[in-house]
Amino acid sequence: MARRLPSQPPVLPGFSHMHILGSGGFADVFLFEQNMPRRQVAVKVLLSEVVNDHVRQMFQAEANLMAQLSSHPSILTVYQASVSSDGRPYLVMEMCSSALSERYRRERIPVAEVLRIAVRIGSAIETAHRAGVLHRDIKPSNILLTAYGHPVLSDFGIASTLGGTQSQDAVGMSIPWSAPEVLLDESSGSIAAEVWSFSATVYSLLAGRSPFELAGQSNKSADLIGRISKGKVQPIGRSDVPRGLEEALRRGMSRNPEHRPGSVLELVHEFQAIESELGLPQTPIEVAMDDWALATVSDLEDRTRVRGLAAVPDSPGRRRRRGTASTVTPRLDDGGPRSSTGTAAPTPPSGRMQTLAWILVASAVLVIALAATATYVLIKTNTSSIPTVTDIQADERQGRMEFNWPDPGLQDGDSYQIETADGERSIQRAPRFAVDGNPGDLVCITVSVNRAGVNGPLSNQKCASFLP
Numbered sequence: 001m002a003r004r005l006p007s008q009p010p011v012l013p014g015f016s017h018m019h020i021l022g023s024g025g026f027a028d029v030f031l032f033e034q035n036m037p038r039r040q041v042a043v044k045v046l047l048s049e050v051v052n053d054h055v056r057q058m059f060q061a062e063a064n065l066m067a068q069l070s071s072h073p074s075i076l077t078v079y080q081a082s083v084s085s086d087g088r089p090y091l092v093m094e095m096c097s098s099a100l101s102e103r104y105r106r107e108r109i110p111v112a113e114v115l116r117i118a119v120r121i122g123s124a125i126e127t128a129h130r131a132g133v134l135h136r137d138i139k140p141s142n143i144l145l146t147a148y149g150h151p152v153l154s155d156f157g158i159a160s161t162l163g164g165t166q167s168q169d170a171v172g173m174s175i176p177w178s179a180p181e182v183l184l185d186e187s188s189g190s191i192a193a194e195v196w197s198f199s200a201t202v203y204s205l206l207a208g209r210s211p212f213e214l215a216g217q218s219n220k221s222a223d224l225i226g227r228i229s230k231g232k233v234q235p236i237g238r239s240d241v242p243r244g245l246e247e248a249l250r251r252g253m254s255r256n257p258e259h260r261p262g263s264v265l266e267l268v269h270e271f272q273a274i275e276s277e278l279g280l281p282q283t284p285i286e287v288a289m290d291d292w293a294l295a296t297v298s299d300l301e302d303r304t305r306v307r308g309l310a311a312v313p314d315s316p317g318r319r320r321r322r323g324t325a326s327t328v329t330p331r332l333d334d335g336g337p338r339s340s341t342g343t344a345a346p347t348p349p350s351g352r353m354q355t356l357a358w359i360l361v362a363s364a365v366l367v368i369a370l371a372a373t374a375t376y377v378l379i380k381t382n383t384s385s386i387p388t389v390t391d392i393q394a395d396e397r398q399g400r401m402e403f404n405w406p407d408p409g410l411q412d413g414d415s416y417q418i419e420t421a422d423g424e425r426s427i428q429r430a431p432r433f434a435v436d437g438n439p440g441d442l443v444c445i446t447v448s449v450n451r452a453g454v455n456g457p458l459s460n461q462k463c464a465s466f467l468p
Helices: 052-067 099-106 109-128 160-165 168-172 191-207 221-230 243-253 266-276 298-306 353-386
Strands: 015-023 026-035 037-047 078-083 090-095 143-145 151-153 328-330 337-339 394-398 400-404 415-422 426-427 432-438 442-451 463-464
Touching: 015 037, 052 078, 052 090, 052 109, 052 337, 099 143, 099 191, 099 298, 109 151, 109 191, 109 266, 191 243, 191 266, 243 266, 266 432, 394 463, 432 442
Parallel strands: none
Antiparallel strands: 015 026, 026 037, 037 090, 078 090, 143 151, 328 337, 394 400, 400 432, 415 426, 415 442, 442 463
16 A cells, blocks of 8 residues: 655744654654754644644644643653644654564564563553543554653544544554454443553564464454454463463453453553562552542643632631631720721620530530541451461572562452552562562561452561672
């Protein structure tokens, strides 16, 4: 199929065009040099033939989302978004490499490296989901590498917002990594569909092909859609891929969305557990936990919008401040308090009213105390049934400290939460944990069992030193 010629690079004040980086169904990407501060950047420019008022509005919304999410270490950084003088919207982004999308088809990527990439990209997707954002186009070519080799996720739904302007060829590029319910128009996108696409992407990095490609057979769009709709995933075909990893990816690509993990984070936890089973240090999960870090753009605009003071009600627990017109000051000439403006101050409550007020206060205190006691008893009852990890052992092997412990009686759905002395936390199913270190380093961990979102009693802290 003939490829189209790239469009003309836009004229951008403060930037110098260098050369074309790539072309897609909706945009071209150019290498520019920013004059101040001086650095190389990638500029993605929409094609003039797909631009209309609707596309401009959607592009602006997507640019805002990318800017909001790009603070995540595994999401591509966006520096600037605007419209060029010829009317084409563009994004100025961090310069990254697309080498991974070529490498996985050319060579076998080690399992340990794929797991590290999967945990980091999964953390990015989970953070986006918690902010209410679906990516809609998760695939290997949208995983780029920074200059330091860190994987980052790019293109948050920019192509999908173009709706009917998409060409069939452009849609076909993403078919191998699209969930069956999306391909069959049963869903326009969901977290379950993103779990499927994420699983298919990790599978591809391991297998060197998409999950439903068959060697020596026709792999046209119609063929792939037919195989995906049946949901029969081909074996990866690598002896070094753990069975548990292949099973996790198979569940992630279940034909029935209800049979998949409930979130990308669940799948990431399974990847961490497999890292531990292989004796690898767990890749940290990077998910924003604070509300301010997950606020959507519309939330931030709403919170900063100025409103009339008269329309703001008093909130519970907030001290009401009287205005200066009603500030009470003592007057000694007539023995009674008056306001600073000379008007009479409110009459103090009578003794009967004071007594009633004290009764109400005492009742409220009693209710709060009883509620706190009940809550404590409930938590105590719930946590007392969760087993405690004991007898943690440590053994140094090849520059890595490996901790392990006997199963205290985990049930289905239970997991271990491990916390190191420096505050790093990890959730996993395997009763072992590995930490890298240098000669003479002291490492300490505590372990608890998490059941239905509640952590049980902490184990005794186990510390071990690397040999000098």
